[in-house]
Amino acid sequence: MIYFDPYKSKTTGLEYYLIFILSVFGIYSIYKKATEKNLTEIVGSADITYNKELLMKYCAKRGFDLYRDSKKLIIYNSNHTFGFGSDNNTSRIIFFDKDKLLVTVIKDGFRANPPILFSDTLFKREIKNLFKITGSS
Template sequence: MRSLKRLKITESIESKKLVFEEETFDKFDTITIYFGFSVMAGITLLVLKDIERSLNNALEFSILICLFIFSGYVLYCKFTEKYLKEIPFTISKEEAKKRIIEYGKRHHYKISKVSANLIFLNEPSDIYSLGKECEQTTIVFFKNNAILYTLIKEGQRSNFTVLVSQHLTRRDFKKLLHPQYTEPIKRETYFNSFFHGL
């Protein structure tokens, strides 16, 4: 898990942003990602400006547009990485915490830092980590009637930003915290799963 030195829980909840002491590597890593993807977006724009729009250049034009959009999306995700997303709920805070812990167990997360207002859900994130265990961490803060959460990633060479799983996690948490939510049926075999699906 990424080192979150002296994470300030109350300040993080009040400001809706992770408040902690960043290490030098994390600062350098952030600057590197900003610089690299800003340069990529800039070069892509310059090349796009010089390409004539025609059927012959459609493939190149499409690739460059996709590269520009991807660069912008990476920069946006990195910029908002420390900002906490809010999901309100109407169930009790204890019930919300219980459901999130059960969700973590069901999806084989390593659950840590469980306290009155905080839970960390850790999962392996880098299959090419060459023996070093790297993780993606979902940090969940609890207010009286809402959770505040963000996802941060640790890698061997770079703490690259989370691109897709933040949207999947938001969808899961919204379902999980809905008053009508029921635990999914555990289907142990293909045979049982086939007959439950009918």
């Protein structure tokens, strides 16, 4: 455990903070990779077609590429040229079930599958806010 010690040398100790921060980041990365396929439930309106239309407008505005569109499933991809491989895709997978949406975000790369660290949380929060705003109007 890292704690404040007023008698320690000023030249040492930085490595302990660095190790602590890297350890927390590593544990968070492992957690995100282990739970990336879990679906998050978001409550939408009672109509599946309205939910799909609203989500398709949102994803088109954000610049996501439509990969698959079926009756109860939509997959949007966005390509990244940076990262671990030369071709990294971030897939946003949305299942529709009556008044609910089941959402997950998965990154798929050519050489490695790094975890999604923050963009999945932001995407899910934006979708929740989108349906909260349109549901209250």
